[in-house]
Amino acid sequence: MTEPQRPVVVLDFGAQYNHLIARRIREAEVYCEVVPGDTPAQKVLERRPAAIILSGGPASVFEPGAPSMDPALLESGIPVLGICYGMQLMAHLLGGRVEPAGRREYGRTAMRTLKPTPLLEGVPATSVVWMSHGDEVKAVPPGFEVYAATDHTPVAAMGDPRRGLYAVQYHPEVRHTPEGTTMLRDFLFRVAGLRPNWRPADFIAGAVADLRARIGGRRALVALSGGVDSAVAARLAADAIGDHLTAILIDHGLLRAGEVEEIAAAFPDLDLRVVRAEREFLQALAGVEDPEAKRKVIGREFIRAFERAAAALEPRPEVLIQGTVYPDVIESGAGHARTIKSHHNVGGLPPDLPFEVVEPLRWLFKDEVRRVGEALGLPDTIVWRQPFPGPGLAVRIMGPVTAEKLAVVREADRIVREEIRAAGLERAIWQAFAVLLEARAVGVMGDRRTYGRVVAVRAVESEDGMTADWVRLPDAVLERIASRLTGEVEGISRVVYDITSKPPATIEWE
Numbered sequence: 001m002t003e004p005q006r007p008v009v010v011l012d013f014g015a016q017y018n019h020l021i022a023r024r025i026r027e028a029e030v031y032c033e034v035v036p037g038d039t040p041a042q043k044v045l046e047r048r049p050a051a052i053i054l055s056g057g058p059a060s061v062f063e064p065g066a067p068s069m070d071p072a073l074l075e076s077g078i079p080v081l082g083i084c085y086g087m088q089l090m091a092h093l094l095g096g097r098v099e100p101a102g103r104r105e106y107g108r109t110a111m112r113t114l115k116p117t118p119l120l121e122g123v124p125a126t127s128v129v130w131m132s133h134g135d136e137v138k139a140v141p142p143g144f145e146v147y148a149a150t151d152h153t154p155v156a157a158m159g160d161p162r163r164g165l166y167a168v169q170y171h172p173e174v175r176h177t178p179e180g181t182t183m184l185r186d187f188l189f190r191v192a193g194l195r196p197n198w199r200p201a202d203f204i205a206g207a208v209a210d211l212r213a214r215i216g217g218r219r220a221l222v223a224l225s226g227g228v229d230s231a232v233a234a235r236l237a238a239d240a241i242g243d244h245l246t247a248i249l250i251d252h253g254l255l256r257a258g259e260v261e262e263i264a265a266a267f268p269d270l271d272l273r274v275v276r277a278e279r280e281f282l283q284a285l286a287g288v289e290d291p292e293a294k295r296k297v298i299g300r301e302f303i304r305a306f307e308r309a310a311a312a313l314e315p316r317p318e319v320l321i322q323g324t325v326y327p328d329v330i331e332s333g334a335g336h337a338r339t340i341k342s343h344h345n346v347g348g349l350p351p352d353l354p355f356e357v358v359e360p361l362r363w364l365f366k367d368e369v370r371r372v373g374e375a376l377g378l379p380d381t382i383v384w385r386q387p388f389p390g391p392g393l394a395v396r397i398m399g400p401v402t403a404e405k406l407a408v409v410r411e412a413d414r415i416v417r418e419e420i421r422a423a424g425l426e427r428a429i430w431q432a433f434a435v436l437l438e439a440r441a442v443g444v445m446g447d448r449r450t451y452g453r454v455v456a457v458r459a460v461e462s463e464d465g466m467t468a469d470w471v472r473l474p475d476a477v478l479e480r481i482a483s484r485l486t487g488e489v490e491g492i493s494r495v496v497y498d499i500t501s502k503p504p505a506t507i508e509w510e
Contacts, residue, residue: 006050008032008188011039013057013067013085019326019466020173021055021083023365024184029196033363034326041070051079051192054086056171060100060135061085061092069093074165079192081119082167084133087158090167094141101152105131108176109150111157117147118190119159119166122182129156129170130177136169166191200368201375204236207360211240211321214358220319221306221355224249224272225390226256226263229323229361231382232373236360237321238270239376245321246271246313250305252298253278253406254392257414266382277305285394285401291510294401298391303353310354320355324362325369326464365464386417386431387465395510398438408491409436412455415484420459423477430468432459434485435498435509443486443493452493455485460507468502 008025012018012034025032033047037055044052052073059066067085071093074080082090088098111129113120129150137155140146144165148157159166166187172180188194222234224247237245247270251260264272284301288294310317361369366387373383389395393413397405412434420432435456443450457478462468482495498505 009049010034011037013037015056018055031198041072054082056084079164087167091137096141097139101136104134123179200371208240219317222321233323252281324359430462441494454494458498
């Protein structure tokens, strides 16, 4: 195996889709890590970065309390690329001048290259870029050159080759910048001198070694949920610490049909303990309507169930291993990003957690986790299982959760997944499921008036769950799903199909 190269470190200044920077770097087969923008220089340098990227963000550099960075990183000799806010921050810290733009620039914009540079070597002299900024660099810092401009932005790209500092005002990470990937690869390979030598499978040896070093001889629990994230985390942990690992599956009554049995069959070699806690979860969720409150309750009850399981083990476990992945971290408000929704394994954890939490997949995207799972030899039934929210069916029920509602949505979910599988679409679709709405609708069955429940069917396609588009399911598939839902699930009188993308919606309804 090729020795892993030093990472690219992305300093996160709070743009909601900074994850795309990491995606594009990984797609170039270069390993990267994302850390908060205000991480001290010493902590960043301890990672031995081969390059540093400064992300975008919603703030203005001259506002009080605006996110900043340790300027020592700009004098470290490590190649640095600033993007949008990152460019403005670089200019601000190094003696340039940043001011509000005379005209806010947003959307696709024509950019002209003014001077040759390795940063734009593969980019045409005139190209389309995606702009989204209200401030601009009016004067570049001493030692910098201007490489590109637009009609309204005189400094669209700048750099100081002597110090290896470069920056662009536009967003190369989004697909709306057609040559954005080209520019990023120019920075990685021509400026920073990196090589495309990282594959998700290369992650395994380092993750196992890190788990072994962090946990040592202590006993650990791993949270198994049936999804690929927790399964990969469990397999890595088992390879790292063997008999010191106990896998815990919390059967909170919010799982899909047959899920407990499927999980047990997939991990016959693990010390697996199934904790039956449906009664406790339903009691805790009684009357809770707010989606964020549901997630907080479930996160709390998850940990309490783990505490009860841990109390029965000797020696007492000190570590909790979770399958948290990068989209979970972003949506829960990591760094300076704003919270979209709390994930039970990130924002929902109580402050008095009795375990040290270890998250070996924290910086991987879902597609990368799947490839790691394949390299680990996990069965396809686990690796390619569609994503399932940690809070389970509770966030697919609008309003308070009850045993009766759970029975309806669980059966509806089973039918949707069966029909998607029968149509040969399971791998082509990121997620397909049913949501039980709070509304009721008039219907007619057997010549009699009904007033039954409404179910929404949701099917999306996505790369990593951070953005998604609704799937244009064949009419025949939708017809079979609707017919089965109203005919086989008691109480459902109407089926609707969700055609909202993410953004503006999220994939799950709650």
